[in-house]
Amino acid sequence: MSAVRDSIGDLCPEVIGISVRNIDDQVMESPQFLLPPVREVVATCRRMSGAPIVLGGAGYSIFPESALRYLGANMGIRGEGETTFPAVLERVARRAPVSGLPGLYLPGQPPTGRSFVTNLDDLPLPDARLFVPSLSGSVDFWVPVQSRRGCPMDCSFCSTSAIEGRSIRRHSPDTIKEWLEHLLASGSHNFHFVDNTFNLSPAYAKELCRKILERGLDIKPVVHHLPQVDRSRFGATDGARRLPRDQPRVRKRLRPHAGKLQQEVPGRRSENSFEDVC
Numbered sequence: 404m405s406a407v408r409d410s411i412g413d414l415c416p417e418v419i420g421i422s423v424r425n426i427d428d429q430v431m432e433s434p435q436f437l438l439p440p441v442r443e444v445v446a447t448c449r450r451m452s453g454a455p456i457v458l459g460g461a462g463y464s465i466f467p468e469s470a471l472r473y474l475g476a477n478m479g480i481r482g483e484g485e486t487t488f489p490a491v492l493e494r495v496a497r498r499a500p501v502s503g504l505p506g507l508y509l510p511g512q513p514p515t516g517r518s519f520v521t522n523l524d525d526l527p528l529p530d531a532r533l534f535v536p537s538l539s540g541s542v543d544f545w546v547p548v549q550s551r552r553g554c555p556m557d558c559s560f561c562s563t564s565a566i567e568g569r570s571i572r573r574h575s576p577d578t579i580k581e582w583l584e585h586l587l588a589s590g591s592h593n594f595h596f597v598d599n600t601f602n603l604s605p606a607y608a609k610e611l612c613r614k615i616l617e618r619g620l621d622i623k624p625v626v627h628h629l630p631q632v633d634r635s636r637f638g639a640t641d642g643a644r645r646l647p648r649d650q651p652r653v654r655k656r657l658r659p660h661a662g663k664l665q666q667e668v669p670g671r672r673s674e675n676s677f678e679d680v681c
């Protein structure tokens with residue numbers, strides 16, 4: 404908590420934004436509720452500063468109303484922050500009311516429906532200069548890269564649709580390729596593709612991998628992907644419900660596994676090379 408106190412002391416913020424990453428750890432046998440320490444952070448901010456406290460992030464977006472109530476902040480933004488958060492900052496600077504902005508939750512008020520940016524290329528990419536300097540370029544630092552948002556698979560245990568919606572929205576493969584080139588030039592080689600499902604759609608995934616291979620980019624990737632659902636090899640998620648009708652045998656074999664697999668990190672994590680996808 405001393406880091407929070409020091410930052411507020413040094414910066415004297417006009418607005419405080421808090422990213423709530425997790426509600427719980429999703430471990431089925433003994434789930435851990437992770438919001439109590441966040442509540443303490445909010446309370447510390449409140450004691451140290453009169454600035455409005457804005458919540459956001461993946462965890463916050465799953466239960467925006469009750470998380471706002473439990474954590475005691477001034478407002479929360481459900482889903483992507485790139486459009487609504489700057490609008491909040493602009494209104495706070497003008498001392499104008501913030502109500503009515505898309506995805507904004509205020510205590511005791513009905514929320515305004517959120518909006519999704521359809522083409523991710525309309526949004527700015529993260530500023531690599533803001534990465535923690537001591538980590539950038541280190542072998543242990545995996546730079547997060549996001550090429551897509553949303554997932555249509557609707558697995559019963561998963562909260563992704565509450566966070567990013569059901570339709571897949573993308574950056575163009577060229578944008579991602581250029582972004583990777585830029586990051587490589589600044590010394591990073593390890594990239595964690597934080598897309599929920601790297602191989603959705605397969606055509607997009609293949610095009611992106613081809614572009615990366617064509618440019619000979621020297622990168623080490625980690626991706627989350629839906630198990631290969633073909634007749635020779637597959638894993639399982641509850642997304643089995645949504646498998647194509649022409650694969651009845653695979654559906655039948657996956658269904659009994661769905662419950663057991665609920666405690667896993669959604670999808671699969673892979674350290675395979677891009678050749679596997681192409």
Ligand code: B12
Pocket residue numbers: 419420421422423424425426427428429430457458459460461462464480482483484485488545546547549560561562563566567595596597598599627668669
């Ligand atoms: C990639 C990923 C991982 C990677 C992270 C790799 C890395 N280097 O970052 C790994 C595999 C390590 C991981 C681990 C875990 N993960 Co995970 N992970 C994800 C995933 C798929 C993407 C997260 C991401 O980076 N998104 C990209 C960024 C850009 O988006 P974002 O952070 O949401 O930020 C946007 C908005 O939320 C908003 N925003 C964010 N902060 C703020 C702040 C303010 C003030 C505002 C206004 C807006 C705002 O604006 C941003 C831009 O639009 C999500 C699923 C999802 N769809 O969110 C799950 C997810 C977040 N993980 C989840 C879980 C449970 C975990 C683990 C606890 C699993 C475990 N038992 O170990 C751990 C915890 C790790 C940790 N330390 O927190 C759950 C959380 C659900 C819950 N119940 O709380 C999710 C939602 C998966 C799911 N569908 O259920 N994870």
Ligand code: SF4
Pocket residue numbers: 554555556557558561562563564599600629640642669670
């Ligand atoms: S578990 Fe994976 S495939 Fe299923 S809905 Fe969530 S992100 Fe999509």
